Amino acid sequence: MSYSKRADGRKFDEMRKIEAKAGVIPNADGSAFFKIGNTGAYAAVYGPRNLYPRFLQNPKKGILRCHYNMMPFSGKGNRVRPGGSRRSKEISLVTGKALLPVLNLDEYPNSVVDVFIELPETEAGSRCAGICAASMALADAGLLMKDLVSAVSVGRVDDRLVIDLDAVEESYEEGPVADIPIAMMTNSDKITLLQMDGLVKKEQLMEVLEMAKKACKEVYDIQKQALKDKYKVEKQVAGEKNE
Amino acid sequence: MNENLRSHIIELFKSDLRIDGRKLTQYRPITVETGVIKMAEGSARVKIGETEVIVGVKVELGKPYPDMPDAGTIMVGAELLPLSSPNFELGPPSIEAIELARVVDRGIRESKTLDFKKLCIKKGEQVWILLIDICTINDAGNLPDASSLAALAALRDMRFPKVNGDTVNYQEKTNKKLDLKNSPIAVTVVKIGDKLIVDPSTEEKEALDARLTVASLEDGTLCAMQKGGDTALTAEDISKMVDLGLEKGKELRKLL
Numbered sequence: 001m002s003y004s005k006r007a008d009g010r011k012f013d014e015m016r017k018i019e020a021k022a023g024v025i026p027n028a029d030g031s032a033f034f035k036i037g038n039t040g041a042y043a044a045v046y047g048p049r050n051l052y053p054r055f056l057q058n059p060k061k062g063i064l065r066c067h068y069n070m071m072p073f074s075g076k077g078n079r080v081r082p083g084g085s086r087r088s089k090e091i092s093l094v095t096g097k098a099l100l101p102v103l104n105l106d107e108y109p110n111s112v113v114d115v116f117i118e119l120p121e122t123e124a125g126s127r128c129a130g131i132c133a134a135s136m137a138l139a140d141a142g143l144l145m146k147d148l149v150s151a152v153s154v155g156r157v158d159d160r161l162v163i164d165l166d167a168v169e170e171s172y173e174e175g176p177v178a179d180i181p182i183a184m185m186t187n188s189d190k191i192t193l194l195q196m197d198g199l200v201k202k203e204q205l206m207e208v209l210e211m212a213k214k215a216c217k218e219v220y221d222i223q224k225q226a227l228k229d230k231y232k233v234e235k236q237v238a239g240e241k242n243e
Numbered sequence: 244m245n246e247n248l249r250s251h252i253i254e255l256f257k258s259d260l261r262i263d264g265r266k267l268t269q270y271r272p273i274t275v276e277t278g279v280i281k282m283a284e285g286s287a288r289v290k291i292g293e294t295e296v297i298v299g300v301k302v303e304l305g306k307p308y309p310d311m312p313d314a315g316t317i318m319v320g321a322e323l324l325p326l327s328s329p330n331f332e333l334g335p336p337s338i339e340a341i342e343l344a345r346v347v348d349r350g351i352r353e354s355k356t357l358d359f360k361k362l363c364i365k366k367g368e369q370v371w372i373l374l375i376d377i378c379t380i381n382d383a384g385n386l387p388d389a390s391s392l393a394a395l396a397a398l399r400d401m402r403f404p405k406v407n408g409d410t411v412n413y414q415e416k417t418n419k420k421l422d423l424k425n426s427p428i429a430v431t432v433v434k435i436g437d438k439l440i441v442d443p444s445t446e447e448k449e450a451l452d453a454r455l456t457v458a459s460l461e462d463g464t465l466c467a468m469q470k471g472g473d474t475a476l477t478a479e480d481i482s483k484m485v486d487l488g489l490e491k492g493k494e495l496r497k498l499l
Binding site: 024025026027028031038042043044046049067069071072073074075076077078079082083114116117118120121122123 | 279280281282283286293297299300301303320322324325326327328329333335336374376378380381382383413414
């Protein structure tokens with residue numbers, strides 16, 4: 001058997017529909033919402049702010065803390081119990097590692113930048129959606145950044161390489177499947193997150209990286225536009241007030 | 244609390260004004276959206292000004308309590324997410340989160356809007372459990388009113404999923420809705436100095452002397468209350484607060 005047609009009718013290199021918006025949480029220093037298909041992620045950035053307890057402080061530079069959490073009603077099955085799981089802790093860790101290379105926190109000794117990622121709806125690709133939202137929130141917070149981080153999952157379903165696996169493809173049973181979430185610094189073509197579960201050959205992996213590069217560029221354009229749109233709207237509001 | 248800000252708030256009250264320009268008994272603009280979470284059996288997003296909460300309802304099959312063998316039940320949880328305010332921290336639910344969840348829970352439970360016996364599938368063995376979770380997106384004051392309005396809207400939006408024997412098929416929803424008899428609406432009335440206001444902003448919440456959350460039904464019956472704040476209230480205060488709660492409750496009910 002070969003995987004000749006995707007369950008939801010997308011092309012093999014086509015992502016699900018993406019929506020992105022910056023500045024969605026007024027209390028936060030920076031925030032964003034990123035949605036791909038039925039997976040949505042809010043991200044809020046607080047900081048740089050004081051870090052306590054003091055033994056956590058680094059006198060040379062600021063530190064980045066990421067926290068990934070699924071809302072209790074966000075899963076397709078039973079309620080997700082609040083309080084974090086081993087899975088969410090690991091994702092928090094790799095999300096931090098995916099974002100750190102674009103930041104320069106040297107100017108904020110003893111401080112912390114907190115990134116909170118909350119998922120109201122999840123249906124495959126939630127860590128990538130979280131990273132995309134977080135990267136936008138960091139930019140919205142006005143932090144010095146070398147690049148935006150864009151992320152997408154690429155995978156293998158049977159004999160095909162596909163972009164942005166959905167829930168049906170993740171649990172495809174008629175052949176081997178590999179899920180490879182990738183985050184990239186789009187302008188410098190560098191990879192900041194790479195995980196993989198499943199079975200692939202090295203040649204396929206290298207092809208996957210090429211596909212990810214192209215998809216991340218598309219995500220990047222959407223993220224950038226959303227960040228710009230925030231200011232477009234604010235300008236209009238300011239204009240109305242002046243009249 | 245900054246004493247100068249507090250005295251400024253009280254000073255402005257004399258001319259029936261608040262720091263954001265509202266009248267004393269005026270809510271900020273409210274929006275209610277339902278069906279916002281595809282994965283939940285029922286959901287709603289409520290915004291009151293810049294305050295935003297999402298409530299989702301998941302249903303599970305479970306065993307009834309031994310003392311109520313023919314009744315299902317509800318559980319309300321509240322997460323004051325650190326994403327929604329610099330004052331909220333990670334970790335187990337804070338005392339504020341627990342109070343919020345319990346106030347919302349009582350409003351729904353004690354109104355008898357839900358007949359728990361109708362949640363029973365097989366006496367003594369299998370009942371529906373409704374898991375109602377409140378998640379804050381942005382806290383700009385008045386979480387209790389936003390949360391209870393969203394909880395009620397989410398329950399109205401709820402559709403039961405299909406059941407195959409002992410397991411729930413979450414992928415397929417039926418058309419079966421909950422039978423809600425009435426609509427309990429919570430209104431929090433706040434006393435600052437000698438004035439009463441509704442829908443406190445973040446600054447007003449910090450400045451409050453006392454608060455009273457009043458949940459009421461269409462016919463004016465009260466179904467749950469909670470007093471908060473550090474100062475005591477007189478019976479006269481409470482009478483005025485309840486009147487205001489009932490009046491504003493009618494306005495909020497129209498939004499559903």
